[in-house]
Amino acid sequence: MDQTICPKFEKALSIMNKRWTSLIIFQLLEGSQRFCEIESAIGVSGRVLSERLKDLEKEGMVTRTVHDETPVRIEYSLTDKGHSLKPALNQIQSWADEWVEAE
Amino acid sequence: MDQTICPKFEKALSIMNKRWTSLIIFQLLEGSQRFCEIESAIGVSGRVLSERLKDLEKEGMVTRTVHDETPVRIEYSLTDKGHSLKPALNQIQSWADEWVEAE
DNA sequence: TATGTTACTTACTTTATGTAACTAACTATA
DNA sequence: TATAGTTAGTTACATAAAGTAAGTAACATA
Numbered sequence: 001m002d003q004t005i006c007p008k009f010e011k012a013l014s015i016m017n018k019r020w021t022s023l024i025i026f027q028l029l030e031g032s033q034r035f036c037e038i039e040s041a042i043g044v045s046g047r048v049l050s051e052r053l054k055d056l057e058k059e060g061m062v063t064r065t066v067h068d069e070t071p072v073r074i075e076y077s078l079t080d081k082g083h084s085l086k087p088a089l090n091q092i093q094s095w096a097d098e099w100v101e102a103e
Numbered sequence: 104m105d106q107t108i109c110p111k112f113e114k115a116l117s118i119m120n121k122r123w124t125s126l127i128i129f130q131l132l133e134g135s136q137r138f139c140e141i142e143s144a145i146g147v148s149g150r151v152l153s154e155r156l157k158d159l160e161k162e163g164m165v166t167r168t169v170h171d172e173t174p175v176r177i178e179y180s181l182t183d184k185g186h187s188l189k190p191a192l193n194q195i196q197s198w199a200d201e202w203v204e205a206e
Numbered sequence: 207t208a209t210g211t212t213a214c215t216t217a218c219t220t221t222a223t224g225t226a227a228c229t230a231a232c233t234a235t236a
Numbered sequence: 237t238a239t240a241g242t243t244a245g246t247t248a249c250a251t252a253a254a255g256t257a258a259g260t261a262a263c264a265t266a
Contacts, residue, residue, distance in 0.1 A: 005126065005145060012199035013125050019223075022116050023108065035244055042108060045224055050245060070233060071242040081202050088198055091191035096115035099184050122254075138213055148255055153214060173264055174211040 015059060016085075020044045020052055025082055026089050028062065032077030056082065118162060119188075123147045123155055128185055129192050131165065135180030159185065 016022050023042045027033065033041075039049055053076060056062035061082035067073040119125050126145045130136065136144075142152055156179060159165035164185035170176040 005129070006196070006199070008199040008203040008205065009129075009196050010126070011203045012195050016195065017120050017122055017125060019120055022120060023113070026108070026112075045226095046245065047225085047247090048223060051223095070231090072231075072244070074244065084202060085198055088191060088194035091194045092115050092119065093109070093112050095188055095191055096109070096111040099187060100111040100114045102111065148257095149214065150216090150256085151254060154254095173262090175213070175262075177213065 015055075015061075016088075018052065018055070020048055021056070022089065022092075024049070024052055024056065025061070025078065025085055028076060028078045028082065029086055029089070032065075032075045034073060034075055038076065061085075118158075118164075119191075121155065121158070123151055124159070125192065125195075127152070127155055127159065128164070128181065128188055131179060131181045131185065132189055132192070135168075135178045137176060137178055141179065164188075 020042070024038060024044070027038055027041050035046075035049065035053075038044070039046055044052075053062060053064070057064055059081070061079055063077050063079055065075045065077070067075065123145065127141060127147070130141055130144050138149075138152065138156075141147070142149055147155070156165060156167070160167055162184070164182055166180050166182055168178045168180070170178065
C-alpha cells in the first residue's frame with residue numbers, strides 16, 4: 001500500500017464509489033426530494049438509502065429538512081458541496097453518451 | 104424502480120462505482136503498468152484486481168499485453184474508451200481539491 | 207535441489223447489500 | 237372506538253461482494 005495517490009482524491013472516490021451515492025446526488029440535482037421519491041426514482045432499497053443519506057449529511061453534502069405536515073414530509077436537498085459535484089457527474093454523462101452502447 | 108434515469112448513465116456508473124475501478128483507471132492514465140505495480144500503488148488485493156481487470160477488458164477499456172520475458176511481464180494499458188474517462192476523473196480531482204479537507 | 211520471480215487462483219472470513227416485515231406518529235374512515 | 241392508511245424510517249435475516257492469506261504454474265538462477 002503505497003501512497004502515490006492524492007489522499008483528497010481517494011477520499012472523494014471513497015464517497016462517490018459507494019454504491020448508490022452518485023445516483024442519489026444526481027437525483028437531488030433536480031431539486032429537493034423526499035425519501036420515497038428518491039427510493040422509487042433510482043431503485044435503491046430503503047435500508048441503504050437511509051444509510052447513504054446519513055453519510056451524505058455527515059459529509060455536509062445533503063441537508064435534511066422536516067416539514068410538520070400530516071403525514072410528515074421530509075425533504076432532502078444538496079448543499080453547495082453536494083451541488084458542486086454536478087460538473088463531474090456531467091462529465092460521466094458525456095462519457096456515457098459517447099462510449100456506452102444502448103441496450 | 105422507475106426508469107427516470109438515462110440507462111447509459113446508469114451503465115457508466117455501474118462500471119465506475121465498482122470499488123477500485125476508478126482508481127485502477129486513474130492509475131493507468133499514467134501509462135501502462137503491470138499487475139503488481141497497480142496492486143501496490145493503490146492497495147487493492149490481487150483477488151479483486153484480477154477480477155476488475157477482466158471486467159475492464161470485457162468493457163473494452165483495458166488491454167492486456169503479454170511479454171515473453173523471464174519472469175513473464177504482463178502490461179495493462181488503457182484503450183481510447185478507457186482513456187476518455189480522464190476528464191471525468193479530473194473533475195472529481197478538482198472537486199476534491201476544492202471541497203475535501205486534508206486529514 | 208532449493209529458492210526466487212510474476213501473475214494469478216483458491217479457500218475461507220468479514221463486510222456490504224438486498225428483502226421483507228415491522229415500528230412510530232399521526233389522520234381518515236367505517 | 238377500532239381499522240386502515242400515510243411517510244420515514246428500522247430490524248432481522250439471506251445473499252453477494254470484498255479482504256486475507258496460502259497455493260499454483262512456469263519459468264530462471266544459485
